Amino acid sequence: MTLGTRPAGFDVDPSLYRHLADAQVNVELDTGDMILNLGPQHPATHGTLRLVVRLDGERVVASDVVIGYMHRGYEKLTEFRTYPQITTLINRIDWLSSFANEVPFIHAAEQLMGVEAPPRALYIRTVLTELSRIATFVLFLGEMGLQVGAITPAFYGFRDREYVLNAIEAATGGRFHPNFNRIGGILTDLPWGWIAETRESMRKILKSCDDFEDLVVANPIFQQRTRSIGIIPAELGAAYGVSGSNLRASGVDWDLRRDGKPYLAYNDLDWKVWTHPDGDSFARYWVRLQETRESARMVLQLLDNLPAGPVMAKVPRIIKVPEGEVWVNTENPLGEMGYYVVSKGATGPFRVKIRTASLSNVSIAPWLLRGVYVPDVITVLASLYFILGDIDK
Amino acid sequence: MVMDAASKQVKGMLGGLGVTLKTMFRPAVTVQYPHEKEAPAPRARGVIALLEENCTVCMLCARSCPDWCIYIEGHKEKRPPRREGGRERTVSVLDRFDIDYALCMYCGICVEVCPFDALHWSPEYEYSEPSIANLLHDMEKLGEWEATVPDPEPLEQGAEVKGKK
Amino acid sequence: MTLADLDIGWGWTLAIKTVIVMGLIPAGALVLGYTFLLKMMSHMQSRLGPMDPGGFHGWFQLIGDGIKFMQKEDIIPAGADKRVFKMAPAVVVLSTFLMFVVLPGGPDFVVANLDVGVFYALAVSSLSVIGVLMAGWASSNKYALLGSLRAAAQLIAYELPLVLAVIGVVIQAGTMNLHGIVMQQADGEIFGWGGLGNPFILTQFVGFALFMVAAQAELSQPPFDMPVAESELVAGYMVEYTGFRFLFFFIGEFGTAFVYAGLAATLFLGGWSVPFIDADDDIMNFLGPGVLFVKIMLVAFLMFWARFTYPRLREDQLQALAWKWLIPISLVNILATGALKVAF
Numbered sequence: 042m043t044l045g046t047r048p049a050g051f052d053v054d055p056s057l058y059r060h061l062a063d064a065q066v067n068v069e070l071d072t073g074d075m076i077l078n079l080g081p082q083h084p085a086t087h088g089t090l091r092l093v094v095r096l097d098g099e100r101v102v103a104s105d106v107v108i109g110y111m112h113r114g115y116e117k118l119t120e121f122r123t124y125p126q127i128t129t130l131i132n133r134i135d136w137l138s139s140f141a142n143e144v145p146f147i148h149a150a151e152q153l154m155g156v157e158a159p160p161r162a163l164y165i166r167t168v169l170t171e172l173s174r175i176a177t178f179v180l181f182l183g184e185m186g187l188q189v190g191a192i193t194p195a196f197y198g199f200r201d202r203e204y205v206l207n208a209i210e211a212a213t214g215g216r217f218h219p220n221f222n223r224i225g226g227i228l229t230d231l232p233w234g235w236i237a238e239t240r241e242s243m244r245k246i247l248k249s250c251d252d253f254e255d256l257v258v259a260n261p262i263f264q265q266r267t268r269s270i271g272i273i274p275a276e277l278g279a280a281y282g283v284s285g286s287n288l289r290a291s292g293v294d295w296d297l298r299r300d301g302k303p304y305l306a307y308n309d310l311d312w313k314v315w316t317h318p319d320g321d322s323f324a325r326y327w328v329r330l331q332e333t334r335e336s337a338r339m340v341l342q343l344l345d346n347l348p349a350g351p352v353m354a355k356v357p358r359i360i361k362v363p364e365g366e367v368w369v370n371t372e373n374p375l376g377e378m379g380y381y382v383v384s385k386g387a388t389g390p391f392r393v394k395i396r397t398a399s400l401s402n403v404s405i406a407p408w409l410l411r412g413v414y415v416p417d418v419i420t421v422l423a424s425l426y427f428i429l430g431d432i433d434k
Numbered sequence: 435m436v437m438d439a440a441s442k443q444v445k446g447m448l449g450g451l452g453v454t455l456k457t458m459f460r461p462a463v464t465v466q467y468p469h470e471k472e473a474p475a476p477r478a479r480g481v482i483a484l485l486e487e488n489c490t491v492c493m494l495c496a497r498s499c500p501d502w503c504i505y506i507e508g509h510k511e512k513r514p515p516r517r518e519g520g521r522e523r524t525v526s527v528l529d530r531f532d533i534d535y536a537l538c539m540y541c542g543i544c545v546e547v548c549p550f551d552a553l554h555w556s557p558e559y560e561y562s563e564p565s566i567a568n569l570l571h572d573m574e575k576l577g578e579w580e581a582t583v584p585d586p587e588p589l590e591q592g593a594e595v596k597g598k599k
Numbered sequence: 600m601t602l603a604d605l606d607i608g609w610g611w612t613l614a615i616k617t618v619i620v621m622g623l624i625p626a627g628a629l630v631l632g633y634t635f636l637l638k639m640m641s642h643m644q645s646r647l648g649p650m651d652p653g654g655f656h657g658w659f660q661l662i663g664d665g666i667k668f669m670q671k672e673d674i675i676p677a678g679a680d681k682r683v684f685k686m687a688p689a690v691v692v693l694s695t696f697l698m699f700v701v702l703p704g705g706p707d708f709v710v711a712n713l714d715v716g717v718f719y720a721l722a723v724s725s726l727s728v729i730g731v732l733m734a735g736w737a738s739s740n741k742y743a744l745l746g747s748l749r750a751a752a753q754l755i756a757y758e759l760p761l762v763l764a765v766i767g768v769v770i771q772a773g774t775m776n777l778h779g780i781v782m783q784q785a786d787g788e789i790f791g792w793g794g795l796g797n798p799f800i801l802t803q804f805v806g807f808a809l810f811m812v813a814a815q816a817e818l819s820q821p822p823f824d825m826p827v828a829e830s831e832l833v834a835g836y837m838v839e840y841t842g843f844r845f846l847f848f849f850i851g852e853f854g855t856a857f858v859y860a861g862l863a864a865t866l867f868l869g870g871w872s873v874p875f876i877d878a879d880d881d882i883m884n885f886l887g888p889g890v891l892f893v894k895i896m897l898v899a900f901l902m903f904w905a906r907f908t909y910p911r912l913r914e915d916q917l918q919a920l921a922w923k924w925l926i927p928i929s930l931v932n933i934l935a936t937g938a939l940k941v942a943f
Contacts (some may be wrong), residue, residue, distance in 0.1 A: 075740055077479055099914065109682050129541035159509035161592065190911030193454055196644035209476040214555065220541045228546070230593035231907070232477065256453040256908070259446040262822050263910050349592030415745070416825070416913045450908045454643040464647040 074102060079418070082109050083399070087422070088401070088429025096411065103412040106403055111433040119393040124150055124224055124360060127389070132218040134397065137180060138173040138374040143222040146393070148381040149369040150224045154372060160306075161350040162226035167306040168239075168343045169209065169221065171336040173229045175246055176205040177374035178333040181426050182253045185326055188423035189266050194257055200352045201249045204242040211235055224360055226353035236344050239339040243337040250334050258327065258385065267323040271421035274320065281408075284377030284400030287425060290328040291320035297372035304371060309346070312339050322424035329426075361388055364366055375399055375431055395434055399427035438555040476584040479540045481571075482533055483579035488552035490524035495544035495553060503537035504544060505530060533576060535561075535569040556582040616710045620699050623651045624692075627857035628850045629661050634896070634902040636853075637661070643907050649857040671842035671876070676726075678739035680838065686849035687737060688840065690730030695854045697723040702861045703777050705871050705887030706879055716777035717769055720862060722763050724817065727855070728754045730824070734848075735836035740797075746835020749914050750819060750826030756921040757816035763929035764809035767936040768799050777865055782879075795874045800867040802939075805932045807867045809925055813900060816857040816917070818852065819908035823917055856899060864894035 077122065089110035093100045114132060119127050120305015127239025131146055132139040134214040144166060158166070206216040212231050213219035221228050257263050273283060275291040288295060296314040298307040317324035317330040362384045370379030384390040402425050409421050463470050474480065491508035507530040513523045545553045556579050563569055569577075637660060641648030653659025675684055701716040703709040713719050735747020769775055772783045780799075783873055787797025800807045816823035825833040837848050864870060871887030912920065 075741060077745075099749075122500060123498070125498065125543050125546075126541075129500050129539060129543065186910060190824065191909055192640075192821070193457075193644050193907050196646060197457075200645050203463075207475070210478055212477070214475075214477040214479040214542065215540065218540070228542075229589075232475075233588040233590055235590055252453050252457075255449040256511040257910075259452075260450050260909065260913055261443040261446045264446075265916055266913060267908060347592060349594070351594045365840075406694070414913060451904060452909045453905065457645055458639065458642045460645070462642060462647045463645050466647065466650060514874075 042222055051151055053367070074296060076413075087427060089425075090429055090432070091424070092406070092418070094239050094415075099191050099414050101410050101413055101415065104407050104418075106406050108400075108403070108429075108432050111429045111434065113430075115395060115434040116153055116393055117293055119390060120150070121389070123389040124362065127393070128222055129220045131395075133430060134395065134434055135219060135373065135375055135428050137397070137428060138172040138177040140169045140213075140219045140221065141371070141373045142378065143220070144305070145369045145371040145373075145378055146382070147222040148313065148371070149367045149380050150360075150362050150384075150390075151285055152367050152369065153365045153384050154224065154356075154384065155363075156225050156354050156356060158226040158252075159237045159351050160348045161230075162352040162354075163211075163306045164343055164347050165227055166233065167279075167310075168248060168340055169212070169219065170305065171340050171343070172205050172209055172239075174336045174374040175333055175340075176209075178329045178336070179205070179249070179340055182257070182326070182333065183427075185358070185415070185423045186253075186257045187264060188419050191257065192262070192434060194253060194286075197249060199244055204245055206400035208239045209214075209240055211238070222260055222275070223353065225356040226351070230352050231423065236347070238424065240341060240344060246337045250337075251328060258330065258407065264323060264422060265416055266416070267326065267424070268319075268321055270322045270413065270417050271424060272320045273405060273409065277408070278320075278405065281405040283376070283405055284398050284401060285374070286328045286332060287376065287402055289314065289316045292316055292318045295368060297377060301370065301372070304369075306343065310342050312342075322420050325424040325426070335351055341366070359388065361386060362390070370396065373398060375426065375428060376402055397431045399429075399431035403427045403432055437581075444487065474557040474559065475563050476557060476587050477555070478559075479542055479555050480557040480559040481535070481555075481561060481579050482538075482545060482576065482584075483554045483556050484531055484573065484576035485552045485554065485580055486528060486573065486577055488550045489528055489531065490550055490552075491528055492549065494547050494549065498543045498547045500541060500543065501537045501539055503534040505532040505534070528573060529566060531573045532570050536566050553582065554583040556580075557584065558582045620696055620710060624695055624852050624854040624857070625665075626701060628853035629665075631857050631860075631899055632657065632849075632853045633656050633659050634711060635899060637715050639900070639903060640907050643904075649778050668846040669843050671731075674841050676839050680737040680739070683737035685844075686841075687734035688844050688851065690733060691853040692730075692854070693726045693729070694723055694726035695851055695858055696787050697726070697903050698855075698858045700755070701777055702858065702865065703781060703870060703887075704891050705884035706778070706881075708871075708884050708887055709778065712776070715775045717765055717775045717780070717866070721758075721765065724761075724855075724859075725754070725758055727851070731836050734840070738836070738839040740839050742764050743836050743838050746826045746838070751916055752877055752914070753816060753823060753825060755821070756918055757813045757925075760809050760921060760925035760929050761813035761817060763815060763926065764806040764932060765866060767803050767806040767929075770933065770936045770940055771799060771802060777870070781865060781870035781872055784869040790816075790928060798867065798871060799867040803867060803932075803936070805928065806936075807863070808879070809929050809932070810863055811898075811901060811905075814863065814926065815905060816921070818856050818859065818902070820856075820902065820906045821906070821911050824911050825914050825917060856902060857895065860895040860898040860902065861891065863898045864891060868894045870894070870899070 075096045077094050077096050079094065081089040081091045091107035091110065092104060093107065094104040102282065115130065122130070126144050131142045134142050137415055155246055156359075179201045180198045183195040183201075186194030186198075209219055210216045211230070212235055213221040232233045244431040271286065275288070275293050278288050278291050279293065292315060294316050298305075299314060315328050317328050317336065364384055364386045366381065366383045368379060368381045370377050377396070378398055379396040381396070382390050385391040406422065406425065409425075410418055413421065447488050473486050493506055496502070496506050501551060506528070510524050511527050513525050515522055542555065553567055558579060568591040601654050637648045639658070649657030649660040651657055652663050675681060698720050701713055701720050702711045703712070709773065731747050731750045731754065735743045735745075735750070738744070768780065772780045774780060776782070784798050785796045789795065789797055819826045825835075827837065835846060871891045872882060873883075875888065876883065876886070908920060
């Protein structure tokens with residue numbers, strides 16, 4: 042504790058004058074640090090994530106992310122199951138965008154077998170992947186508003202998700218867990234009237250995105266809460282393995298649908314990758330809003346150009362995938378998801394390694410949370426948008 | 435420039451109010467279950483029904499279930515030959531076919547792999563029980579669900595395969 | 600006709616007034632809670648809200664909630680300071696009851712017609728800060744502590760714009776007596792035309808806006824609900840309260856909203872007066888409460904509309920708004936009002 046300027050030769054023991062602290066202008070108050078547990082049960086941690094933060098007043102000094110509360114042992118489960126059974130299970134890794142989880146795995150198996158799905162199947166897979174992307178993002182648009190304090194957008198998010206879930210249910214039979222991919226194509230074709238209804242749903246989604254823009258993005262309070270909060274520098278984000286919209290919001294123009302190995306029907310479409318230079322929480326929200334609109338437009342394009350034909354290639358009844366190893370990664374709604382499949386020629390794989398986006402996305406949280414206020418912790422976590430099933434597998 | 439920024443802020447604040455006011459005057463989207471019910475899609479995976487006469491106790495469904503929730507027991511019976519002087523036929527008869535819906539993941543692999551079209555999906559979903567043991571549906575109950583199985587529906591234009599389910 | 604005319608002695612008068620105040624607060628809280636929290640919020644969110652309890656659009660929901668809270672187990676955390684923990688909700692609700700004492704519902708329909716009505720109401724409204732601090736500290740919970748400290752800073756910061764906004768009204772009316780303020784609005788004239796009276800919102804629109812913003816902050820409602828940030832602190836200083844203690848806080852929250860809306864209606868919208876009926880008429884003792892109630896609902900509509908639309912401000916942004924913007928604007932408002940009052 043400094044006492045300010047004092048006359049030369051005037052040596053003083055500061056502790057004797059502590060009671061004069063109020064009279065001083067520049068005094069450091071020595072408050073002890075408080076350790077707060079944003080525990081496994083908390084409305085802001087998107088599931089059973091534990092964040093241990095050391096607070097100085099309302100500022101975070103240091104933080105630590107504790108994961109594993111939801112570990113379900115997926116990679117072990119895949120060792121004793123066949124490919125159709127695994128397809129069912131991996132729907133549940135990232136339960137919001139469930140169809141998108143199946144795609145890289147089935148793709149890996151098809152590559153090992155040397156089978157290609159017919160064009161109609163590829164288009165329908167793309168439609169369902171983009172629908173699951175819309176479902177995930179529309180929920181994000183709503184619940185990030187909720188984390189920041191606005192209670193209304195969350196309900197709009199769930200309402201709009203219903204349109205997409207009803208469409209997925211009408212086509213596949215399951216709202217959350219479609220289990221629709223098969224090696225060689227998809228289970229069955231779309232029911233009569235599905236294309237017209239989905240077109241109508243996409244129009245509703247586009248209108249709802251405008252509502253989100255008016256209600257959340259244009260709101261000065263929201264902008265004050267999210268601009269310049271949690272800025273991820275592009276190189277640091279790439280070094281941590283952050284992927285998906287989080288990286289694109291830092292200005293990195295990288296999207297596996299366009300830049301990775303071509304998969305599904307993305308090359309036939311006229312679409313755009315959205316980036317934002319700022320890298321803060323607002324940029325992540327904005328990028329996901331634009332991507333929702335882009336996905337809705339992509340679905341409309343796909344439905345207009347849907348080729349006719351079969352939806353399943355010629356595959357044997359009991360599928361034994363030949364020996365080999367392959368790595369397939371795709372642009373899932375939460376980021377980059379990949380499967381490394383090792384097959385020894387049996388009806389099920391020998392080993393599957395699952396690379397999920399949220400584990401890398403949440404690993405940057407301790408770095409991001411240094412020196413922010415407690416409310417900003419919530420904003421940053423919400424803007425990273427991880428799902429616990431995706432982190433813990 | 436200050437006025438520009440100020441007017442943008444004011445417009446931003448008022449825009450949000452406009453959205454909530456607009457939504458207040460539109461009809462709510464709530465479906466008041468249980469007074470009103472939404473009809474699920476015909477393909478919705480609600481419950482599995484068993485057509486007993488088609489089943490040959492091949493056990494493919496029990497083997498392919500990821501959760502091993504299907505319990506099958508059967509025995510072989512001798513039937514009279516189809517025509518005079520022929521061999522006696524052996525037929526597999528079901529003793530027990532239970533599906534444990536407490537374990538079932540509603541994945542549909544069993545329905546898909548059945549070669550004899552004995553299992554079907556039905557969109558019925560209102561069968562929750564106060565006691566978890568009652569979620570084990572036996573052969574009789576599975577047969578009752580057959581009445582709720584919808585007819586196969588037509589597929590979209592451009593489809594090559596006639597819709598089985 | 601006042602209670603004094605009934606000549607029943609001060610004991611009975613006091614009893615009747617106490618019963619009225621203590622009954623009107625929960626009733627007001629219930630009506631506000633049902634209309635705005637349950638129904639208006641639901642429709643703004645594209646859903647219906649409670650429909651079953653009581654049959655007709657779920658009108659019984661909040662009363663049922665109250666009964667449910669009353670019969671819950673009384674849990675007090677082991678490390679809590681028991682006496683302070685129990686007293687905190689009472690202190691919060693106390694300030695609401697005390698504010699209600701001066702709110703006039705008619706020319707004679709008021710519990711106490713104090714000459715310093717406005718001053719008393721604003722002074723007493725800041726008692727709730729103590730209750731909030733007591734609740735947060737006694738809960739022996741870090742989340743509650745964070746919430747109550749935020750609340751203390753916020754409530755104290757926003758007292759100033761609240762008071763300064765009202766000073767403009769007091770200057771224009773020339774009196775702090777709430778009855779006098781209403782009479783001034785009822786008997787006033789807009790540029791010589793006396794048909795509608797002169798509700799102070801017309802000239803004191805800046806003051807009205809400031810009052811609404813400051814009241815929103817005093818009530819800890821979004822966009823100023825850092826103390827009870829749902830998604831971070833999960834009810835902040837109230838997190839350890841269950842059962843009927845939480846009911847107290849709930850009634851306190853909505854009762855205070857009722858009273859602040861009443862104060863705003865009285866100061867800016869003309870209180871219990873109606874345009875074409877003489878304000879001193881005896882009939883206003885019966886019509887007045889109804890008119891005031893309608894005006895309260897209008898003001899509350901604005902408060903709750905903002906509540907459901909906006910995200911919350913961070914604590915430091917909140918303080919910056921109060922100290923750097925609202926207080927200077929209110930000082931300018933007082934200056935302008937004073938100057939114009941002298942000029943005209």
